[in-house]
Amino acid sequence: MNVVMFVRDNGGEAALCRESLRETRKKELKEEIFLQALRMFKERGYENVTVEEITAACGIAKGTFYNYFPRKEHILLHLGQVKRALFDEAIARYSGVTDVRQRLKLIFGHVMSQSDLEPDLMKVTILEILRSWLLVEQEWQLMTEFEQQLTPLFAEAIAIGQVSPRSNPRELASVLVGIYLHALFAWLTKPEQGDKVELFNAHLDMMWDGMKKEGGAYGA
Amino acid sequence: MNVVMFVRDNGGEAALCRESLRETRKKELKEEIFLQALRMFKERGYENVTVEEITAACGIAKGTFYNYFPRKEHILLHLGQVKRALFDEAIARYSGVTDVRQRLKLIFGHVMSQSDLEPDLMKVTILEILRSWLLVEQEWQLMTEFEQQLTPLFAEAIAIGQVSPRSNPRELASVLVGIYLHALFAWLTKPEQGDKVELFNAHLDMMWDGMKKEGGAYGA
DNA sequence: GTCACTAAATGAACGTGGTCATGTTTGTAA
DNA sequence: TTACAAACATGACCACGTTCATTTAGTGAC
Structure with missing residues (x-):
């Protein structure tokens, strides 16, 4: 039997607040x-690491894993939460940038350049996020949250006249999330074709200016 | 042992061309x-049908399944092929429509309204198509094919001056596939918010005209 | 310290997707 | 007819994710 006691550096707290020994351990x-x-996913790939190996590396029994994560793929969804935090951070950080298009580029650039997983791990993570978006009924969903966080930004952009008022902010946010997702996919399938941030920026420009040929010479 | 001979109505052909008996049987x-x-997926959901049940319904052994489909999910990829055929068909059918934006709406409308799976089955199918796009190295991929088929259409649109020449056709096609995918996702996650074809059309319009506020009153 | 209570840990057992060594059928050629 | 090879079918078997009845150990009351 493996006996592993994670006493760590907070043994003192245990005496202070009730349940803390159990809860901090948890x-x-x-x-x-x-x-x-x-670590193991990075080294050997998601599919090639078994739950039993993970638990062995932690010195616990296989079944214990499921007291902490309901499924193996929830490790990846946990990773998605990191991205969400980055997104919050970026929105706050660049709230002062007045040009909204530029602000969006900075926000997504931040999210994309910070959370740099190996492409292979990124692929399975995104697939799991999408799978849970589509198949799992749940109160919050990463993609939906992205939309919700972008919506007020578009509302503002419409209010100050940088974005055409013919669409509603929520729909604009939704489409932008689509652009982001697709840029990621395009980059993941052909990473040799340039940087992912630049790819997203190009697609955002395309979206912003529109595809149609404008009358006469088109502006900046 | 199950003895199942699918002789069917083409026994005559067997005598005509060599290998035909085996191949048609196959x-x-x-x-x-x-x-x-x-049928079983529709009735009970993809996850709730086992390979053994499928083979039992066909009167064959479990292992035989894998002589015809390398994995369970290839049933779903096979479904994707149907969509591809629809796409080909639609591109040909509407090649005469001169307004390219309108033509795109007709093409995607055709694809979306024809292949009407139950949303749940559609979800797992799309996820498998995406998974194979991202994770399986293969010569052809549905998404890539969509792009390739749309590229000449955009080249034409640029040539006749309906689309701004500032982006290249391939990139425009790529982004449009993203719009399509995202419209599907948005509809699948909130089907109560209207028809999926209309959703795609709205997003296409947004993409075409651009988000930015145009100088003065914006045209048609 | 002891006891009852409960959260947490455990690993055997299960279900299912996928593999493989073996057996069987089919087509071909002497 | 017979011999042979390739295609095909088979189901026992395996690996791995997940479940669950049972055991272990932290906790608070006395």
């Missing part, structure tokens, strides 16, 4: 499982 | 497996 073990799994 | 059994599987 949080720490979840993090431990997550980190070990991530 | 095609027919593949089709039989496909149809039985599809």
Whole structure:
């Protein structure tokens, strides 16, 4: 039997607040499982790492994994949460940029350049995020949250006259998320064709200016 | 042991061309497996139907399934091929429509309204198509083919001055596929918010005209 | 310390997708 | 007819994700 006591550096707290020994152990073990799994996924690929190997690396039994993550793929969804945090951060950081198109480029550039997984791990992560978006009924969903966070930004852009008022902010946000997703997909399938941030920027420009040939010479 | 001889109505051909007996049998059994599987997926959902149940319904052994489809999910990819055929058909059918934006609406409208699966089956199918796009190295890929088929259409649109020449046709096609995918996703996650064809049309218009506020009153 | 209570850990067992060694059928050629 | 090879079918078997009845151990009351 494996005996692993994660006493760590917070033993003092245990005496202070009730349940803390159990609860901190719980949080720490979840993090431990997550980190070990991530490390192994990076080294050998998601499909090639078994739950049993992850638990062995943590010194726990196979069944224990499922006390912390309902499914193997929830490790990847947990990763998605990191992206969400980055998104929040970026929106706050660039809220002062007055040109909305530029602000969007900065926001997405931040999200894309920070969370740099290996492309292969990124692929399975995105697929799992999409799968849970489509197949799992749940209160929150990463994609929906992205939309919700972008909506006020478009409302503002319409209000200050940088975006045409003919579409509603929510729909604009939704389409932009689509552009983002597709740029990611396009880059993941052909990474040799340039940087993913530049690809997204190009698609955003296309979206912003429109495809149609404008009358006469078209502006900037 | 199950003895199932699919002699069918083409026994005559067998005498005519060599190998035909074997080959037609092969095609027919593949089709039989496909149809039985599809029926069961529709009735009970993809995840709730086992390969063994499919083969039992066809009167064959489990292992035989894998002589016809390398994986369970290839049933769904086979479904994707139907969509591809629809796409070909639609491009040919509407090649005479001179307004390119209108033509695109007709093409995608055709594809979307014809292949009407239950949304749930559509979800797993799209996810498998995306998974194979991202994870399987293969010569052809549905998404890539869509792009390739749309590219000359955009080249033409640029040539006749309906689309701004500032982007290249391939990139325009790529972005349009993204719009299509995202419209599908948006509809699948919230089907109550209207028809999927109208949703795509709205997004196409947005893409075509652009988001930005144009100087003065914006045209048609 | 002891006891009852409960959260957490455990690993055997299960279900299912996928493999493989083996057996069988079919087409071909002597 | 017979011999042979290739295609095809078979189901026991395996690997891995997931479940669950049982055991272990933290906790609070006395």
